[in-house]
Amino acid sequence: MSPHATRRVFTSKGQTDGCSPPLSLIPMAQSIRRDSPELPDFSLLKRLARDQLIYLLEQLPGRKDLFIDADLMSPLDRIANVSTLKQHEVDKLYKVEYKPIVSTSDQLCFLIRPRLQSVKWICDVVNADKAAGKFRRYKLIFTPQKFYACENVLEEQGIFGDVTTDEWGFHLLPLDDDIISLELPEFFRDYFLDGNQRWVRTAGCVLHLLHSLYGPFSKVYGIGRCSKMAYESWREQVEEGEQKGRDGEIGSVFLFDRDVDYVTPMCSQVVYEGLVDDIFRIKCGCVEFGPEVTSSDKSLKVMLNSQDKVFNQIRNEHFSNVFGFLSQKAKNLQTAYDKRCGMDIKQIKTFVSEELKGLKQEHRLLSLHIGASESMMKKKTKQEFQELLKTEHSLLEGFDIRECITFIEEHINRQCSMIESLRLLCLLSLTENGLLSKDYKSMKAQYLQSYGVDHLPTFANLKQLGILVEQPTGETLTAMENKVGKLVNDRAAGKLTDAFSSLAKKSHFRALSRRLNLVLERDGWTGLEEVTRLLNGQEFAASGCSEADGKARSDTQRTILVMFLGGCTFSEISALRFLGKEKGYKFIIVTTAITNSARLIEALLDNRA
């Protein structure tokens, strides 16, 4: 592993790095806090969702075929498996594929996201049945909510009276003990690119749901316009319903817009969990390892969460540490196995009945993760990847920019992965506060020629979001330098490299979480106005309910809910977990979706319009 890579860790390395001033503002006397509070039980959310789904299915009595949106399949699987569905008279399951259907059932149930495309497809299905003189009953279940636009399509197509519509309030899917996802990847594009605010209310609903189940919250902080709107939407809903006073399980709430920090998600991830996501793509807390990992000819689906003992220990580790850990673990396992030599019959009996099963399980998991990290290692130790990482690092540090540009150009000319090239371009623009006009034009031209002119709209999208822009003339690097300088430390501006290197260590997000910490200490954004203003502004703080009554609720106060509007990466989650461990906080991460650089860019692609 190159030294560069190791230095850009978001997790455990952060504190030991001498040159970083991250948490040093907080007295480190207590260093590592021993008592992180217990997390609230989020399985309740699953139960609620399941019960509601069953209720909705029973609204359509009799046998029925169920059509499910492709991206709802995995979340649904986490809520109710096939046998549960079958119990409630679901005959066959189909994926929504925008093709004519073959079902013979006379009752059709559609479980879809409120997208116009799906609704139009259903209209086609219904109209086709009508033309064929077939009589069927149709039920549309929208999740998490229905939109007027969808009903409008039904009306326009003249089938509003033929179908019944319902809402399945499946807002939150707990992916892990501390991660809750809305599973709405389109949130990012809808809100940030298209300026469509339809999901803001959903975010408000989510807050309301969490508030009513686990609240009341003592304080709410946020950065960004969307956060503010989500907060207001939530307040509105709270005011409509009555609130019973009780002890909450969650202290403060932080809301972040994704556009506050694009740098972090644009970097390659180096934490084990992040890497697994980057390479194999974790879907809904579940990953499919191909034959090269399982060392058999089948691929295998594995749940990745804290239930997996091995994974739980390595998920937040820097990748270079993982292999060592795994081999140590393997040795331990071997010793545990070896114990049985020299046992008498009775001991063996207890061994088999008590330990063996656990060991077997551990063994299985271990071999899987070793396989996965081997396969990753193979990819990551390649020359190309090393250079990629080096370039990324240089970009963050802010030196050898020319070299980086050359590297990116070569990357483009060689027609390496289209997403990767775009990601590097974005990272370049983000760290350099925009590309020089000359560079921008030539790189764009090269990119389009390498990957096709159909990417033109993509560039427009990226420009609109400010991820990949031309440097405005007149403004030089000092703006960015200032920005970063203020962000990380109040050091005198001008020490360019200093500012950049600390940025690189921490990246934006580090700074962000640091501020989060500061906010906790200071109870508000006061004094940080300047910083937040530079970071797209729009911060707010509001206290929810009565102040905590002394120590009794201190545990609650140290449970913090962090909500990312527009998605967050596993690196960020790891960083928060690390921060929590350091300071004795417990973070609950609520996100609209788990994202990474590839997903972020794919969301902005427009080449297939």
Added chain:
Amino acid sequence: MYIMSVVYNRKVELYEMSWVLRDGLRDSLVAAAPYGGPIAVMKESQCLSPSVRPQLDIYTASGVTMATFPWKSGPVVQLGWSVSEELLCVQQDGTVLIYDLTGAFLRHFSMGQEVVQSHVSEAKIFHSPYGTGVAIVTGSSRFTLATNIDDLKLRRLPEVPGLQGAPSCWAVLNQDRQTKVLLANGPELYLLDNTCCTSVVLPGGSPLDGVFVHIAVSFSYKYLALFTDTGHLWTGLANLQDKLSEVDTKIRSPPKQMVWYVVTCRPVCLPTCLSVHLPVCLPTCLYPLDEACVCVGELDGVRLLSPSRHELLQEVPLVCEDIFKIASMGPGALLLEAHKEYQKSSQKADEYLREIKEQGMLGDAVRQCVEAAGHEQHTHTQKALLRAASFGKCFLTNLSPEAFVSVCRDLRVLNAVRDPSIGIPLTHTQLYPLAIEVCVCVCRLVYRRLYPLAIEVCRYLKTPEYQGVSRILRHWACSKVQQKGESDEVMVRCISGRLADSPGISYSHIASKAYDSGRTELAIKLLDYEARSGEQVPLLLKMRRSQLALSKAIESGDTDLVYTVVSYVKNEMNRGDFFMTLRNQPVALSLYRQFCKLQEQETLKDLYNQDDDHQELANYYVSASYREKVQANCYVSASYREKVQANYYVSASYREKVQANYYVSASYRERYWWLKLKSLAEKEEWEELEKFSKSKKSPVGYLPFVEVCMKKSNKYEAKKYVTKVTPEQRVRAHLTIEDVEGAADAAIERRSEAEIGTVISHCSSSSSSSQRLLLDKLQRALTTANRK
């Protein structure tokens, strides 16, 4: 008629009427609403002639005039009251006009086109669980029904066989959630429902000779009575299955009016009928009536309305009977007596008390007194009973005071509204008829616009604010906005000031009332107070304030609302204005754009054109052209695809051509080299590759040549290019072809620390002797390099 002999009836005088009627009630259309409601009077003799304008008067039950106005419309057949105390006037031409209590015209509807010609010959206004209904029979003997005037649906009932002209009598029945009409044509009975007309034979078998002249249905639609011209009276259940009794009344002249009067507190419900002009017909007693009067059926009795007084004919409730019966020894009676003696300071009080106590009936006695007090109309009797109850209570330890308290409270309210100036003669039984959340009298007060009293009553009864005070205030505000004369500002301030802290007030409701009465500006101002934007926006759209609606919708953050407005405005305005409107509202614009992207691509183009958004326009054309291409691809099926694939395989030569085009521009040289060397390697045309490498100086260097060869695992070819690689990349080149020694040499030559380090890390993995030698060499070189 055995049980009947023990029924006591009483006639209580409610009011001395304060009205002045010129000709009494004779020849007038009179309608009195149930539950002590108002009375409407119209002179009948005049109202059928179109030339004369009769007077329509509305009085309270005590005869105080509430409204009086000349009737200007057509001849009226029937007057009646709806459940919400609106006056319905059924005209001869089938039009039903609705007025409120103050005589203000509210609205009208028609009973059908057909009626205009054939005329209404008779009409009945009835109450059902669905609201107030109207039934008419036309001159051509057809029935038309409307079961709920607030949700008007006219139903024309089937024809009755053999019916010429008006039926001799008829009534509306409510059975099994259906509204039916029972009618008599001479001696025949028919039941009409939605679909058919069935002939009915009365159960009981007795052949009733004579013609039916009267049908009466009880207040709850449970009982039915039929009267023949021979004086026979048949009573039974309204389902026409069971007979209760059959009496020969010996009355030959048919009664003018027949009303049910049902007593519910007896184990057996006893029907009684009474007729006007004749003494009231009862098996045991007859009430002589000295004046012509009108009977109004109530839940627990009959109100008799005569020009001079207003009376309630009622069966004496059992408790009252027990207490006040002559020589009654009931516990309640004894307690009352005891209390009287106690007030006279007589020791007899003690005797009475002892007597009750000996029977262990003191609790019952108190209960009886309390209950009886509720049924009494006169305050002094109420007081005497309640005092007695309270006296009795002193000797009891564990009696729940609830009944006493609630009766006291209810009586206070009842006495207040019974006051002649208010004139709502409700009985205690009528106060809570059907477990509705607000007691009847509050509604009555609100209809009469006696808001302060209504609020007082609500507060006194401790009705939850949401159901009580808030609702009254809403009514107040709604009637307030309909008043003319006050400026909008004053009105808004007045309303918002009064309503400020009441929960559950819907400003949009008030605003829509204001709009209905033509005060749009006022409505908009009121809407500002509405907290729920979901309520604001539709009304604003209705008022055609789409701009305002749009900004309100956006403020709310509810995209569904925004979308509603956008799709409304889209149809409402011409395109240019619509786009201009959107332009000022970015949120709506982006929403519409997204919609267009999916639904109406053409509109999208126009939208961009209008905005002069060249960037988006360009994007639009790019994606549009790609879309066309994709479609083309789809149409030109397999053969085309094969061709494309063939093109792919033509590879080198074809690509070169393409690349040549790139090559024109010098800046694309690099890509050209990359493409070419990659495709040559792909095809393993090593000679060509070599030729190509020598054709010119490579702008990408020669390392790529090494790499592409190694990708095909052709070490031999790769070696050819290693020497050409620049010194900086040479180490890497050697490592790429797995030539560690060459790499080591190159690194040592370069004396670069980092590169030596890289080589070391590469050879440290194996442990052959030659490797070890090499390692030593490298280590040495490293130290020398370090020394420098």
